[in-house]
Amino acid sequence: MAETVLKMMFEHVKDLLKAHEGLKHEVYLDIENSSIVQKEVVEAMLPYFSQYAYGNPTLTHKPGWEAFEVIMESSQKIAKFLGCKVVEEVNFAPGETEVNNLALMGAAFTMKGKGKKIVVSEIEPLSVLHVTDLLSKYGFTVVKIPVDGEGFINLEKLADVVDKETILVSLSAVNHEIGTIEPIKEALEIVKDENPEAIFHTDASDAYGKIPFNVQDLNVDLATLSSYKILGPRGIGVLYVKEGVKINRILEGQIGTQKLWPGVENTPLIVGFAKASELAFKDFERNVRHMQRLRDKLIDGITGKIVEARLNGPKGDKRAPDNVNISFLRCEGEALTIELSLNGVYVSSGSACTRRLLQPSHVLVAIGRKFSEAHGSILMKVTRCHTEEDINYVLEVIPKAVERIRGITGSVEMK
Amino acid sequence: MSRVPLPYNPKILELFRHPKNLGKMKDATVTAVAGNPTCGDMIIFYLKINDEDVIERASFESYGCAANIATSSIVTEMIKDMKLEDAWKISWKKVIEAVGGLPSVKFHCGILAVGALKRAIRAYYQNKESSPSWLSEELTFEEKQALEEEELAKMISKRMKNEGRK
Numbered sequence: 262m263a264e265t266v267l268k269m270m271f272e273h274v275k276d277l278l279k280a281h282e283g284l285k286h287e288v289y290l291d292i293e294n295s296s297i298v299q300k301e302v303v304e305a306m307l308p309y310f311s312q313y314a315y316g317n318p319t320l321t322h323k324p325g326w327e328a329f330e331v332i333m334e335s336s337q338k339i340a341k342f343l344g345c346k347v348v349e350e351v352n353f354a355p356g357e358t359e360v361n362n363l364a365l366m367g368a369a370f371t372m373k374g375k376g377k378k379i380v381v382s383e384i385e386p387l388s389v390l391h392v393t394d395l396l397s398k399y400g401f402t403v404v405k406i407p408v409d410g411e412g413f414i415n416l417e418k419l420a421d422v423v424d425k426e427t428i429l430v431s432l433s434a435v436n437h438e439i440g441t442i443e444p445i446k447e448a449l450e451i452v453k454d455e456n457p458e459a460i461f462h463t464d465a466s467d468a469y470g471k472i473p474f475n476v477q478d479l480n481v482d483l484a485t486l487s488s489y490k491i492l493g494p495r496g497i498g499v500l501y502v503k504e505g506v507k508i509n510r511i512l513e514g515q516i517g518t519q520k521l522w523p524g525v526e527n528t529p530l531i532v533g534f535a536k537a538s539e540l541a542f543k544d545f546e547r548n549v550r551h552m553q554r555l556r557d558k559l560i561d562g563i564t565g566k567i568v569e570a571r572l573n574g575p576k577g578d579k580r581a582p583d584n585v586n587i588s589f590l591r592c593e594g595e596a597l598t599i600e601l602s603l604n605g606v607y608v609s610s611g612s613a614c615t616r617r618l619l620q621p622s623h624v625l626v627a628i629g630r631k632f633s634e635a636h637g638s639i640l641m642k643v644t645r646c647h648t649e650e651d652i653n654y655v656l657e658v659i660p661k662a663v664e665r666i667r668g669i670t671g672s673v674e675m676k
Numbered sequence: 677m678s679r680v681p682l683p684y685n686p687k688i689l690e691l692f693r694h695p696k697n698l699g700k701m702k703d704a705t706v707t708a709v710a711g712n713p714t715c716g717d718m719i720i721f722y723l724k725i726n727d728e729d730v731i732e733r734a735s736f737e738s739y740g741c742a743a744n745i746a747t748s749s750i751v752t753e754m755i756k757d758m759k760l761e762d763a764w765k766i767s768w769k770k771v772i773e774a775v776g777g778l779p780s781v782k783f784h785c786g787i788l789a790v791g792a793l794k795r796a797i798r799a800y801y802q803n804k805e806s807s808p809s810w811l812s813e814e815l816t817f818e819e820k821q822a823l824e825e826e827e828l829a830k831m832i833s834k835r836m837k838n839e840g841r842k
Contacts, residue, residue: 269685269777270681270683271683273683273684273685273686274681274683276685276686276689277683277689280686280689591739593716593739593740593741593744594716595741595742596692596740596741596742596744596745599684599692599742603693619715619716619717619741621716631714632713632714632715632716632829632832632833633713633714633716636713636716668698669695669698669738669739669745670737670738670739671698671699671700671720671737671738672700672720672737673713673718673720673737674713675713675739
C-alpha cells in the first residue's frame with residue numbers, strides 16, 4: 262500500500278513540475294530550507310570526489326594524507342573567519358540539525374552531574390527545541406525565555422532564571438525566521454555572571470557570513486554554523502567548541518579527524534563549506550550592504566503595495582541583512598506558496614499542515630501574532646547572488662498572487 | 677511540527693488554479709460556514725435551493741490550502757442539480773475520490789467541505805421548520821469533525837489570550 266501511494270505521489274510530482282514549464286524568470290528565496298550552491302563552490306568541490314584527496318584522512322596513504330591536508334586547510338579558513346584561537350575549535354558535522362543535537366545533548370550529558378537546568382528562548386529553531394524536549398524526558402529541566410514583539414529575548418527574565426543549577430544556555434545569534442539580531446554578548450555576560458560554569462551555546466547559522474560574528478569577541482563556548490545558509494553545500498556544518506570546553510560525543514564509531522563526529526569525513530562538502538565561507542567573507546561589507554538593499558526593497562515594495570501586509574521582526578540594523586518575513590492577512594500561506602511557485606518565485610510559509618490543525622510557526626506565535634497572521638506568512642531570504650532584477654520580478658509577482666488568493670478567501674471573516 | 681511532501685494531483689492543481697463556482701452568492705437560499713482561520717482552514721458554502729428541494733446552484737469561498745480550495749470547489753460541482761436527500765449522502769471519502777485522492781494529512785479538508793455542506797442542508801430545513809425522515813438528528817461524522825476543529829480553535833485562541841495576559 263505504502264509503495265502504491267508513493268508511486269502515485271511520484272507521478273503527481275511530474276505533473277506538478279510540468280505545470281511550471283515555460284517560466285521566464287525564477288527566483289529562489291527559500292534559503293531557510295535549502296539553497297542553491299554557488300557555482301564557484303561546486304567547482305571547488307568537484308576534484309575532491311574523484312581526482313584528489315578521496316582517501317580517508319586517517320589512513321597512511323597518499324589519498325588519505327591529501328584528504329588530511331585539505332580538511333586542515335578548510336578548518337583553518339573557517340577558524341580564521343570565526344575568529345578562533347586554535348584550529349581544533351572547528352568541528353565538522355553534517356548540518357545545522359546534527360550540530361545542534363551534538364551541542365545540546367553533548368553539553369547536557371557532559372554537565373549532568375553539575376545541575377539540571379537548561380535555558381533556551383521560545384523562538385529557537387526546532388533542532389534546538391525538539392532536543393530540549395527530549396532532554397526534559399531524561400530528567401533535565403528546560404526553561405524557555407520569552408521574547409518581545411520583535412523577537413528580542415527578555416534579558417531580565419534570563420537573569421531571573423539562570424542560577425547555579427543551570428548547566429546550559431542556548432540562544433540563537435540571529436533568529437532563523439524573523440531575522441532578529443539578538444543581544445548575545447549581553448546575554449552571555451548575564452549567564453556567566455550568574456554561573457561561570459554554565460555552557461553558552463549559540464546557533465549562529467543565520468549570523469555567520471551575514472553579520473559580524475567573532476567567537477573570541479563574544480566569548481561563547483559553543484556555536485553552530487551551517488554551510489547551506491551561506492550558499493555552500495547541504496549536509497555539512499560546524500560546531501565551534503571553545504578551547505578548554507568539554508562536550509561528549511552523541512554518536513559512536515570510528516573516530517577520525519573529527520573528535521566529536523565519528524565516521525568518514527566528507528571531504529568535498531568540507532571543501533565546499535570553506536569555499537562558500539571565502540566567498541561570503543570576500544567583500545563582506547559590500548555583500549552585507551547588497552543584501553540589506555535587496556531586503557529593504559522587498560519589504561518596502563511589499564508592505565507599500567499590499568494592504569494588510571505586516572512585517573514580522575525588527576526593521577533596519579537590528580534585523581539580519583537577508584531576512585524578509587511578512588504576514589498577509591486573509592491569505593493562506595500554503596496556497597500562496599503554490600501560487601508563487603507557479604510564477605517562478607520560491608518561498609516557504611510559516612505553517613505546516615498536520616492532521617486537522619495547521620501548525621503555525623512557533624516563532625510567530627511567540628512574538629504575539631494571531632494564528633491567522635502566522636498562517637498567512639511567508640519567509641524569504643536574499644543572498645549576495647540575488648540581483649535587483651530578481652527583486653523587481655518578485656515584486657511584480659507577489660501582489661498579483663496575494664490578490665488571487667485573497668479573491669478565493671472572499672468574505673470569509675478572520676475572527 | 678513536521679512537514680510531509682505534498683505532490684498534489686493534476687485535478688487539485690487545476691481546481692486550485694481555476695476554481696469552479698467561486699464567490700459569494702447574493703441570492704443564496706442558505707449559507708453555511710465550517711472551520712476557523714485559527715486552524716488555517718475555513719469554508720463558506722452558498723446554496724440556491726428550489727421548491728423541490730433541489731440545489732440549483734452552489735458556490736463557495738475558502739480560506740485554506742490548495743486541498744481545501746479543491747475539495748470545496750468539487751463539492752459545489754457534485755451537488756449541482758442534486759436533491760438535498762442525495763447531497764446529504766455524500767461522504768468525505770467520495771469527495772476525496774472525486775478530486776483524485778489527497779495526501780492523508782489533507783483528508784481533513786475533504787471532511788470539512790462535507791461538514792459545511794451538511795450544515796447547510798440542516799440549516800435549510802431548520803429555516804423551513806421541517807425535518808425529513810432521512811435527516812438524522814445526530815450530527816454526522818463530518819459535522820462532528822468540523823465542530824471539533826472549531827472547538828480546538830476556540831481553545832487555542834483562549835489559551836493565547838491567557839498567555840498574552842501574563
